[in-house]
Amino acid sequence: MYKVNKYVSQYRDESDTIVFNALTGGLYKFNSYTAKMIAFDGAQDIERTIPRVTLDFLTKEQIVVPATLDEIEIVQARFRHARQYSKQLYATFILTEQCNLRCVYCYQNHQNTKASINSLQKSLRHVETRIDDYESLKVHWFGGEPLLRLDILEHTAFHLIKMCEERRKKYFSGITTNGILLNNRTAKKLKNLKVDQIQFTLDGDCDQHNELRVYASGNGTFFQVLSAIKIAVENNFITFVRVNLSKHNILSFERLLDRLILEGLGPDQIRLYINEMKEHGNSPPMSGLYFKDVAEYGTYLVDALSIMQRFGYPLPALVPVDVNCEFDKPSTMLFGTDGNMYHCTTGTDRPLALLDDEGEIKEKTERMCKTHDREPWDDPMCNNCKHLPLCMGGCSYLEEDGKTKCNPERFVLEPLIRLIAS
Amino acid sequence: MSNQLSPLGNCCNGQVPATAIMVSGEGPTAPDGIKVLSPAFVRAQEDGAQPLGNCCNGTVSTA
Numbered sequence: 001m002y003k004v005n006k007y008v009s010q011y012r013d014e015s016d017t018i019v020f021n022a023l024t025g026g027l028y029k030f031n032s033y034t035a036k037m038i039a040f041d042g043a044q045d046i047e048r049t050i051p052r053v054t055l056d057f058l059t060k061e062q063i064v065v066p067a068t069l070d071e072i073e074i075v076q077a078r079f080r081h082a083r084q085y086s087k088q089l090y091a092t093f094i095l096t097e098q099c100n101l102r103c104v105y106c107y108q109n110h111q112n113t114k115a116s117i118n119s120l121q122k123s124l125r126h127v128e129t130r131i132d133d134y135e136s137l138k139v140h141w142f143g144g145e146p147l148l149r150l151d152i153l154e155h156t157a158f159h160l161i162k163m164c165e166e167r168r169k170k171y172f173s174g175i176t177t178n179g180i181l182l183n184n185r186t187a188k189k190l191k192n193l194k195v196d197q198i199q200f201t202l203d204g205d206c207d208q209h210n211e212l213r214v215y216a217s218g219n220g221t222f223f224q225v226l227s228a229i230k231i232a233v234e235n236n237f238i239t240f241v242r243v244n245l246s247k248h249n250i251l252s253f254e255r256l257l258d259r260l261i262l263e264g265l266g267p268d269q270i271r272l273y274i275n276e277m278k279e280h281g282n283s284p285p286m287s288g289l290y291f292k293d294v295a296e297y298g299t300y301l302v303d304a305l306s307i308m309q310r311f312g313y314p315l316p317a318l319v320p321v322d323v324n325c326e327f328d329k330p331s332t333m334l335f336g337t338d339g340n341m342y343h344c345t346t347g348t349d350r351p352l353a354l355l356d357d358e359g360e361i362k363e364k365t366e367r368m369c370k371t372h373d374r375e376p377w378d379d380p381m382c383n384n385c386k387h388l389p390l391c392m393g394g395c396s397y398l399e400e401d402g403k404t405k406c407n408p409e410r411f412v413l414e415p416l417i418r419l420i421a422s
Numbered sequence: 423m424s425n426q427l428s429p430l431g432n433c434c435n436g437q438v439p440a441t442a443i444m445v446s447g448e449g450p451t452a453p454d455g456i457k458v459l460s461p462a463f464v465r466a467q468e469d470g471a472q473p474l475g476n477c478c479n480g481t482v483s484t485a
């Protein structure tokens with residue numbers, strides 16, 4: 001007896017049917033004849049009615065599964081294994097809370113706080129106590145604006161690289177920067193410090209970006225960022241360009257892509273991706289900036305992705321993830337400027353754990369336990385959600401903050417699938 | 423460009439090789455009447471394939 005996997009979605013497309021399996025990421029087009037083979041509810045004895053070769057395919061792809069299988073057990077096993085048995089230790093360092101920009105929507109306080117040698121020692125010792133359990137170390141430099149403290153970055157990277165060389169661990173690193181301080185000399189220095197990925201942000205085309213990502217003077221930064229992106233590409237960094245999509249810049253998104261192509265920053269040069277511009281507090285209100293909710297954002301996201309597709313930028317794939325967020329794994333940590341551990345780059349208001357001078361956790365907070373113990377199916381909504389394998393319960397930070405934790409796919413899966421299938 | 427990583431939408435969802443969505447027919451051999459637009463992943467994404475939070479942070483690949 002078999003049943004159709006509960007994470008399979010089917011959408012009619014003229015005479016065909018698009019079939020998407022959220023459990024595996026498999027995407028298919030069935031003709032009308034084969035689509036009828038999986039158009040049934042409940043458990044059925046389909047071995048007699050479906051040709052063997054087709055049934056083998058359907059079971060191998062987990063489109064149909066044994067009727068006795070509870071699909072969520074696969075999801076649970078995947079999640080628990082990934083959370084506990086990561087091969088990689090992943091550390092994000094907030095080098096400074098200072099920033100040379102005052103972006104309109106920024107949630108950070110821009111306090112005059114930077115990591116000290118003492119606080120870094122705590123963080124480095126913590127990494128040192130744990131690295132032997134992993135095959136590699138992944139490091140992410142973050143701020144404020146991390147390039148304001150290139151000296152601290154250099155000092156810390158030197159120690160981490162040496163640590164990994166001595167222990168024969170692989171080392172990778174990337175940086176998020178606003179790009180203002182990136183020049184060829186800085187780029188070469190980052191290369192020498194084994195930074196291989198850089199992420200920038202362009203929030204729309206020139207006029208829209210320059211209203212959002214500004215200096216304290218109010219002057220825009222579009223062309224400085226564009227120049228920095230080119231420097232990163234020329235210096236062979238893997239270069240991410242993030243667009244925080246808002247109601248303010250959605251209309252200029254197409255113009256932005258047009259400009260990027262003209263500037264030689266096409267799909268072969270940069271990795272373009274879209275994120276929702278969210279209100280995380282601290283930013284002054286700006287009329288009409290934010291989407292009403294993630295569902296509304298989802299509709300605009302589909303429009304933006306279709307524009308990306310038209311310009312030849314690859315679309316993201318819809319595939320299952322092992323865990324909801326890297327930052328919720330015990331193998332992932334974010335060190336604040338005080339050397340203590342925080343939840344994620346947005347959740348830096350309260351520490352998750354305090355470290356002593358030797359880098360040992362001296363106080364593990366209830367929040368840390370909750371973050372590491374959280375299981376998405378504990379929430380009945382997630383437990384019953386057809387999209388669970390795609391998000392594994394969504395953002396725990398947003399949930400903690402009383403906001404919608406779901407990813408936009410939940411609200412616009414059908415148009416997304418149709419777009420990708422096209 | 424091989425091994426392109428491209429995150430999607432909200433903060434915490436996965437990023438995967440974009441080539442995966444462009445593949446047609448590179449998955450398992452499909453029987454007549456079924457076309458594979460994107461192959462099933464043998465297992466879900468892990469190391470290096472997760473995006474990093476919901477603000478301005480970057481991504482690092484282990485590839």
